[in-house]
Amino acid sequence: MLNFQVLWDSIDVNKTTTDVSILNRSIITPGNNILVNNTGGDLNIISSDSILNGATKLVSGTTTLKLSENTIWNMKDDSVVTHLTNSDSIINLSYDDGQTFTQGKTLTVKGNYVGNNGQLNIRTVLGDDKSATDRLIVEGNTSGSTTVYVKNAGGSGAATLNGIELITVNGDESPADAFR
Numbered sequence: 001m002l003n004f005q006v007l008w009d010s011i012d013v014n015k016t017t018t019d020v021s022i023l024n025r026s027i028i029t030p031g032n033n034i035l036v037n038n039t040g041g042d043l044n045i046i047s048s049d050s051i052l053n054g055a056t057k058l059v060s061g062t063t064t065l066k067l068s069e070n071t072i073w074n075m076k077d078d079s080v081v082t083h084l085t086n087s088d089s090i091i092n093l094s095y096d097d098g099q100t101f102t103q104g105k106t107l108t109v110k111g112n113y114v115g116n117n118g119q120l121n122i123r124t125v126l127g128d129d130k131s132a133t134d135r136l137i138v139e140g141n142t143s144g145s146t147t148v149y150v151k152n153a154g155g156s157g158a159a160t161l162n163g164i165e166l167i168t169v170n171g172d173e174s175p176a177d178a179f180r
Contacts, residue, residue: 013041013061022047022071029053033076038063047071053095055079058110067091067118075105083111086118086146093134094123101125101153104134112171113138115146115178122148122166125155131164141171142178 011020018041022028027050028035035054036043041061048069055077056063062082067073067089074095084107094105101123113136124133132153150166167179 011036011043011045013038013043013063015040017042017044019044020046022050022052024049026050027053035076036063036065047073047089056081058082075107078106078108080108080110082109083113083140084109085114085116086120087114087116088118090119090121092121093136102132104132106135106137109136109138109140112140113142113169113178115142115144118144118146120146120148120179121151123151123153124164124166126152126157126164127155128158129160129162129164131155131158133164133166135165136167138167138169138171138174141173142169143173143175145175145177146179148179 020043022045033054034057035052036056038057038061039059043061043063045064046066048071050071052071052073053076055075056065056079058080064083065081066085068087071089074092076095093107104123120136122134125131
């Protein structure tokens with residue numbers, strides 16, 4: 001169990017099963033902006049009432065991330081996890097650092113996504129079909145519900161043919177109200 005204010009290195013896993021609990025208002029801010037670097041193990045992270053700053057990298061193995069009780073995840077770069085649960089927590093796909101928004105961040109969930117009253121904050125340039133935007137891609141199924149907030153990161157609007165795709169679910173099951 002981790003219970004501290006700042007961790008300056010990422011959680012690196014390379015060949016074992018590792019369980020990590022981040023609890024009680026811990027704040028994780030790795031100096032290299034890589035929160036998790038999984039190159040071949042099975043990593044299970046439970047975070048409750050904490051702040052996570054950084055990206056998750058998955059080369060091989062599995063990373064299961066369970067966010068609960070007002071955890072905030074500020075993604076600093078594209079991220080990949082195997083399974084993701086967002087219970088009463090907030091995921092900021094691109095952290096608003098005051099910089100000009102030129103490219104969005106993508107969160108890819110290789111397996112299933114579970115939303116239990118979670119929140120997903122997305123930034124997008126409100127323009128045409130090719131506008132820069134944050135994205136969530138779920139390769140598996142979704143369940144539960146997540147509220148999605150979209151913040152205009154520039155752009156005054158433009159006609160679209162297909163719209164600006166924010167969320168893609170490739171699995172067989174996804175309730176109509178999974179993302180609202």
